Amino acid sequence: MHSLRNRWRRDRVLLLLALPGVTALLLFHYLPLGGNIIAFQDFQPFLGIWHSPYVGLDNFEPVLTGDPVFLNALVNTLIITLIQVVFVFPLPICLALILNATISERLKRLTQSILYMPHFLSWVIVVALFQQMFGNGGMLNGWLRSADLSTFHIVGVPELFKLMITSQVIWKDTGWSTIIFLAALSRVDPAQLEAAVVDGASALRRLWHVTLPSIRSVIVLLLILRLGDSLSVGFEQIILQQAQVGAGASEVLDTYVYNHGIVGGDWGTAAAVGLIKGIVGVALVLGANRAAHALGEQGVYTK
Amino acid sequence: MGEPSRLGIGARGLVLGLGCLAVVVPFWAVLMTSIASPEEISRAGGFVLWTREPTLDAYRAVLSGGIVTRALMVSTGITAVGTALSLVATIALAYALSRPGSLLHKPILLMTVFTLLFNPGIIPMYLTVKQLGLLDNYLALILPVLLNAFNVIVMRAFFLEIPRELLESAFMDGAGEIRILLRIVLPLSKAVVAVIGLFYAVAYWNAFFSAMLYLQSPEKWPLQLVLRTYVVNDTPIGSDQLSSNLENLPPQISVQMAILVISIVPILLIYPFIQKHFAKGLMVGAVKG
Numbered sequence: 001m002h003s004l005r006n007r008w009r010r011d012r013v014l015l016l017l018a019l020p021g022v023t024a025l026l027l028f029h030y031l032p033l034g035g036n037i038i039a040f041q042d043f044q045p046f047l048g049i050w051h052s053p054y055v056g057l058d059n060f061e062p063v064l065t066g067d068p069v070f071l072n073a074l075v076n077t078l079i080i081t082l083i084q085v086v087f088v089f090p091l092p093i094c095l096a097l098i099l100n101a102t103i104s105e106r107l108k109r110l111t112q113s114i115l116y117m118p119h120f121l122s123w124v125i126v127v128a129l130f131q132q133m134f135g136n137g138g139m140l141n142g143w144l145r146s147a148d149l150s151t152f153h154i155v156g157v158p159e160l161f162k163l164m165i166t167s168q169v170i171w172k173d174t175g176w177s178t179i180i181f182l183a184a185l186s187r188v189d190p191a192q193l194e195a196a197v198v199d200g201a202s203a204l205r206r207l208w209h210v211t212l213p214s215i216r217s218v219i220v221l222l223l224i225l226r227l228g229d230s231l232s233v234g235f236e237q238i239i240l241q242q243a244q245v246g247a248g249a250s251e252v253l254d255t256y257v258y259n260h261g262i263v264g265g266d267w268g269t270a271a272a273v274g275l276i277k278g279i280v281g282v283a284l285v286l287g288a289n290r291a292a293h294a295l296g297e298q299g300v301y302t303k
Numbered sequence: 304m305g306e307p308s309r310l311g312i313g314a315r316g317l318v319l320g321l322g323c324l325a326v327v328v329p330f331w332a333v334l335m336t337s338i339a340s341p342e343e344i345s346r347a348g349g350f351v352l353w354t355r356e357p358t359l360d361a362y363r364a365v366l367s368g369g370i371v372t373r374a375l376m377v378s379t380g381i382t383a384v385g386t387a388l389s390l391v392a393t394i395a396l397a398y399a400l401s402r403p404g405s406l407l408h409k410p411i412l413l414m415t416v417f418t419l420l421f422n423p424g425i426i427p428m429y430l431t432v433k434q435l436g437l438l439d440n441y442l443a444l445i446l447p448v449l450l451n452a453f454n455v456i457v458m459r460a461f462f463l464e465i466p467r468e469l470l471e472s473a474f475m476d477g478a479g480e481i482r483i484l485l486r487i488v489l490p491l492s493k494a495v496v497a498v499i500g501l502f503y504a505v506a507y508w509n510a511f512f513s514a515m516l517y518l519q520s521p522e523k524w525p526l527q528l529v530l531r532t533y534v535v536n537d538t539p540i541g542s543d544q545l546s547s548n549l550e551n552l553p554p555q556i557s558v559q560m561a562i563l564v565i566s567i568v569p570i571l572l573i574y575p576f577i578q579k580h581f582a583k584g585l586m587v588g589a590v591k592g
Contacts, residue, residue, distance in 0.1 A: 004406075006404045008406060010405075010406075011402070011406040011407075012397075012406075012481040013479065014405050014406070014480060014482060015398070015399065015406060015407065017395040017398055017399040017484075018395065018396050018399035018400070018407075018482070019451050020391070020392045020395060020396075021392045021393065021395060021396030021399075021415075021455070022414070022447075024392060024398070024446060024449040024450045025414060025415065025418055025450060027431070027435070027446070028423075028428070028431065028446060028447040028448075029418045030414075031431055032423035032424070032428050032430070033421075033423050033427065033430040034427075035423065035424075035426070035427030035428075035430045036423070036424060036427050040431070046435075049430065049434075063443075069391035071535070091496075092436075095318075096319055096323070098315045099319070100317060101311075102315065104321070105367060111319045111322070113324055113578055114322075114323045114326050114327065115319075115322055115326060116578070117326060117571075117574060118326055120505050120570050120574060120577070121508075121567065121570060122508075122509030122511055122527055122566075123509075123511060124527045124530045124531050124534075124535060125509075125530065125563065125566060125567060126510075127332065127535055128530060128534045128535050129329045129563070129564055131534075132329070132332070132333065132350070132534075132550050132559075132560075132563075133329050133332070136348060137351075138349075139332055139349065139350035140352055142347070142349035144322040145348060146347070146348050151519070159477065167489060169419070170324065171326075172356065173324075174322075175322070182429075189569070202550060203308075203311070205518050216343070219506065219548075227473075232422075235429075235512065236511055236512050239512070240511075240531060240535055243536070254425065257424070257426060258425055261426045261498065262425070262426070262516065263427060267426060270425075270426050271426040271427065272423070274424035274425060274426050274427070275424065276425075278421055278422060278424055280541055281421070281422075282420060282421055285420065290517075298381055300441040303322050
């Protein structure tokens, strides 16, 4: 007990310093977790969390019975994740390899400065820029019209929506995402590359047998993080463009929760879907990490 | 390394060049259109890539009072206050966690890291903010995102790098924790403080959904919401919204592009500073996070 008192006297200033941050985390990360209880309630805003009646698993009905509106949101989410893992994920790796091979240091830095920039713009700005460039009244269509050529329609076309948001993600984040790969590439052992050259390995073989294996653990790590996030796809980005294409093409799990809960007032169902999404999300991260360990990689955390 | 082929260099140059054009051209078009004269805009039928008669009428129209001016002040205020509060809370917590073996060190560290793994969900967050009486209050845009655990971890990693002897000799001289933090630790950590401050600032400036969720009255809107309404959703913006006393309002598109430029410029201004510092900060995060 004595030592505890001593430690308190020694560390109380540290605890005082931690207090504001800890309070913020408790209030806005841990306390809201408890709010998920309304997934099991017929929540009425005027009754509040304490007095709303409990309804068991009623709110989970759309999920359990496969309600089409819910299924549409789930399927859209998974399709977008699939598209983005296949087409968006490898791009920064390719770009990093290109940048890494660029000999002029000044040129490299200039390109990096330009390509990283879009990452810092908000989704509102990115969506606005895309509309101004590609929209029906946008710049490209304006040129086509003034040249008496036929115009094209991509903004606001439901069938092209997933393509649209994928290009926006590519535009915004490909450059920025190279950073971590470039850092990994800078640690590739030059002696190994030279040895490979001496052995007569072509550029492609060097890439395949030396460069890529040495950045494999970073690739696996980022793939895990991406897969762990499978159920979250660009919420702000999508909610901004949903009105133009309708829910059929654009509803994803997060927008479902927002539209049913905050907009529609069906709090219980929205909270239930949000809760399931959160639990599956955590399970996905842990599962992907297990898989990485099984493959002999380090993963996000060590065993 | 082997002699790179000419074709390889050409292909790489082409990819990088096209990539840079894809970033620069939209900015350029938006900027030029915002300062082009109404005649040029009507002649071009919309966007202008070069203007011979530059005019600042569109900026005068949106910055002479009215909804855009107010939104600009709101965004600036939230960004300034939010960044200051976030930095103080982050530095304090990171410093408290940079002393392994101190009282409650493990639980607080775990509690911080754990928040990276889950997200409470939109509905519970909304209800919490409502329950705390923060709806329609600017604090709702700051307090829920006051602390980013990743930033705390990066900063803590930096603090842990500082040689222990330095701190211990200060203790011997009778300095308290706060004094050590302010006099020794912070001056040695300027780079990481700058980079994390800039990250917080960008996040506050860009916040859109939290404003849409928690602010009900349009007169409290930050810039991003104004942008969504009048540029993304193309809601007509006229003298009612601008309360401008210009005789002829500039063309709609110039006004829209001016709003867009105004919301991009602050990011462009601080971007070089982020550039200068981020590699260092991120590397530490990547290695230790």
